[in-house]
Amino acid sequence: MGLRTFPGGVHPHDEKHYSKDSAIEELPLPKKVVIPISQHIGAPSQPIVKKGDEVKTGQIISEANGFVSIPMHASITGKVTKIGKFYHPNGSMAQAIEITGNGEDDWIELSEEKEIDSLTADEIKSRIAEAGICGMGGAGFPTHVKLSPPKDKFIDTVILNGVECEPYLTADYRLMLERSKDIIQGLKLLMKTVSAKQGIIGIEANKPDAIEIFEKLLKNENNLKAIPLKLKYPQGAEKQLIYATTKRSVPNKGGLPMDVNVVVQNVGTTIAVLEAVKYRKPLIDRIITVSGRIVKNPKNIKARIGTYFSDLLEFAGGTTEEIGKVISGGPMMGFAISTLETPMAKTSSGLLLFDQKLAQKEAERICLRCGRCVDICPMNLVPSLIAHNVKHEDWEMAEKYGVMDCMKCGSCAYVCPSHIKLIQWIDIGKIKVSAQKK
């Protein structure tokens, strides 16, 4: 053992064998895309196109609304055919812009700049903001905001998240194998932006080839290093990754990585940042893993934002069995969605297809008070008592047992013998407790 990690956590099977050896393939241009105006944490963007407008690939179609917000860009060339409610990959219905392609891929002008070393931090950040980049690991926090700590905070370390602890997902893994040099260049760019002294790439031990590549590439860099981490879920959660790599604990009650002088970026985000700064390329595509036992050819697909999941599944050869459940994201924190006519967003790391058996729902039983959830909670909360107090509407006690500090990693529900929907109860608790505070 001896690998660095965090306290608590669970060990689901990583299920990465389905797609880990499939090199990234580019999806042919989809006929239609649907681009939600909110794909990030913060204010939704403001559409600036109307129905009937012709748009080019990469053209801005929805503006950032304030600082904690990001713009959205057309991901294909064609015509705006509808602005309205569409399915959102988080399972809800949300405002989005539909573009019907004309078969061309006519890009806005990109500027290839060879000399990015001369750019100032503010120039870099504004290019990132213009490109509409948010955290692509799943949470979707606007990247330029993360890189802009207030004056009283300083950053000394940039950590790249190459953990990808969610089972099944291999998109970040493929990027690390196929674009390792770009990732390192992106890391240096990020470090320059926040004047950090050291850069760390945290990679889970189930990706030994990725670890080897980075250890080799970083051999002669004295302020950059790759750190192999123990295979454990949720190793890739931000606070847990920071603890594992630096032994620093991000304060609870809304503390941020910058409070311990750290910025964390996902490896996919890092490449988006590099491309935004180098070519002024907006974030209009990403790598997404399409996987599951019943998927005919599990793949890692480079696809345009807004592509329907049904197009992605078709590209992966469809399914060999009847579908039981469709998951947008990873199996631990992702959303079950009701239809494949749902578009992928900037945060969509995976599309998983489960068979009928995996989709079976177990009835919730009474809590045995076994304490397994307490033993494994990576935030050291008491999930069973949070759920208990939420059920009995005791918001004060729910808060005491840590409802607001839960990151919803799902480890507690994973180990619960009574199949209690802990995350669902905690979600209710979060909503009620924050409503009470207002």
Place this chain on the structure above:
Amino acid sequence: MKDVFAVSAPPHLKQKISVESVMWQVVLALMPALLMGIFFFGFQSLLLTLYSVLAAVLTEAIIQKFRKVPITIKDGSAVVTGILVAFNINVASPWWLPVAGSVFAIAIGKQVFGGLGFNIFNPALLGRAFLVASWPTLTTAGWTRTTPLWNSFKSSINGLQNLPNNVPEVITSATPLSVVKALRDTTQISRDMAETVMNNVASFPTIREIFWGNIGGVIGEVSALALLIGAAYLAWKHIIEWRIPVSYIGTVFVLIYIFGGINGLFSASLLLPVFHIFSGGLILGAFFMATDMVTSPVTKKGRLIFGIGCGILTVVIRLVGGYPEGVSYSILLMNIAVPLIDKYTVPKIFGEVKA
């Protein structure tokens, strides 16, 4: 939009574990001890255990039928209670004794509170307490079911040289723990003599015999080895956790070492606490009863406090109380404190800052 799929809250993966699997694994873990019970006490042990389990399961089913709630006898929790009640009685008991204990355990110990998950007390221990209070002679006397090996234990004590004639009377018809208890309280022989006898009782050969189960006692607590095998299995499967058993047994060890000797503090040999740990119901209690999920704290710190509390009470009862054995009452008393313990041992949240 041709297909509409069912949705549910995350996570979408689930460890293969259920209430049923937990309970049936506990049943499995109790089997080595039952086998040893049959081995040392004969086939009657198995029969008594079966009566007890049947009574527990039937009581559960009937009451659930009356309460118009789903009948959950398949979950194995009533089976566990039935086995544990039987494990707490003497093999010479009449058939109705474990039956009465199990009926009480399930009806009053569990269903009255609302069934599994709601009970305050460990149902099996409550059943045992009911039997001890109702039929004290049947439950505490007559341990001396003779087996050839038990006889050899007795003769090893009896064979001590230069003992006054009245010593054997002190230690007949008794479990090793009641022997020790009697030696502490006796006025018939001198303190020094009592100490010599105690050192002989709490000696390596006796402890070895107790460890294997070669000793008088109730059905399920005879063989520490068999119980430990079951406990190791449960620990391996993450069904029990180390904190309660370790803090419980550790507390007993330390306190017996300090207070257990006859001639004042620290007068005990180091073997005496070992003897205490393997005698009586401590191993069964610490690994299978104090760890009962429903009636023990959920917080980690709470489990330590719970174990230490059980340990203190057990030692107090064994050394100064009216009974030779105190495991079951200690656990029952600590059961009452569980809500309080949970309330005051909220763990420190990762990265916690003072408000």
